[in-house]
Amino acid sequence: MIISNHVKISGVLGLGVYACTSEFVPSVACFLGGWLIDIDHLLDWVMNFGPTPNYTRVKDNFARNRVRYVYVIFHGWEYPIGILTFHAFYGLPQWVVYATVGYICHLTLDQMFNCHKGFLTYFLTYRILHKFKASSILVRQPGTAPVYTKNTAMRADEH
Numbered sequence: 731m732i733i734s735n736h737v738k739i740s741g742v743l744g745l746g747v748y749a750c751t752s753e754f755v756p757s758v759a760c761f762l763g764g765w766l767i768d769i770d771h772l773l774d775w776v777m778n779f780g781p782t783p784n785y786t787r788v789k790d791n792f793a794r795n796r797v798r799y800v801y802v803i804f805h806g807w808e809y810p811i812g813i814l815t816f817h818a819f820y821g822l823p824q825w826v827v828y829a830t831v832g833y834i835c836h837l838t839l840d841q842m843f844n845c846h847k848g849f850l851t852y853f854l855t856y857r858i859l860h861k862f863k864a865s866s867i868l869v870r871q872p873g874t875a876p877v878y879t880k881n882t883a884m885r886a887d888e889h
Contacts, residue, residue: 731843733768739839740764740832747828759825763832767804774801795845799862806854810834845869 744761751757778797779788791797813830816822841852850856851867860866 731839733765733771736765736768736836736839739835743832743835747831751824753824755825756828759829760832763829764836765832767833767836770802770804773803774799777801795864795868797864797868800857800864800867801862802857803854805837805840805852806857807837807852808854810837 740761743764744757747760748757775788777799810830810833817827837852845868847867847869857867
């Protein structure tokens with residue numbers, strides 16, 4: 731799911747939290763928790779295509795599954811499971827819990843709408859065990875280029 735959709739849905743979720751709690755901080759935490767984890771895509775960008783500012787080229791290569799590795803280190807069910815377990819035993823500030831709600835919403839939407847091979851791909855442990863290889867994580871869409879063993883990412887003028 732693209733980040734703009736995460737921002738929109740997180741905005742609605744944050745407003746819902748505000749409507750229920752009448753508190754500003756938990757609603758903002760929920761909103762931010764729902765989309766800020768996408769910052770980890772910058773690591774994937776750099777690791778697959780180098781430090782290029784050419785957004786169109788990178789977007790096209792991601793859309794065509796021309797990536798070697800999928801790191802997305804913040805996209806992992808281990809994080810909310812750990813946070814909520816810690817909260818159950820020790821308690822956490824309300825804003826942390828609501829940020830985690832936004833985070834869980836984000837992961838759920840990605841789990842539902844992204845082209846991955848299965849539920850386990852959204853566990854960081856799974857990606858580590860598979861050495862972050864895109865061929866073990868992503869489903870290749872019909873009509874897209876295969877995931878290359880050598881990075882041959884196309885330039886914007888090659889499509």
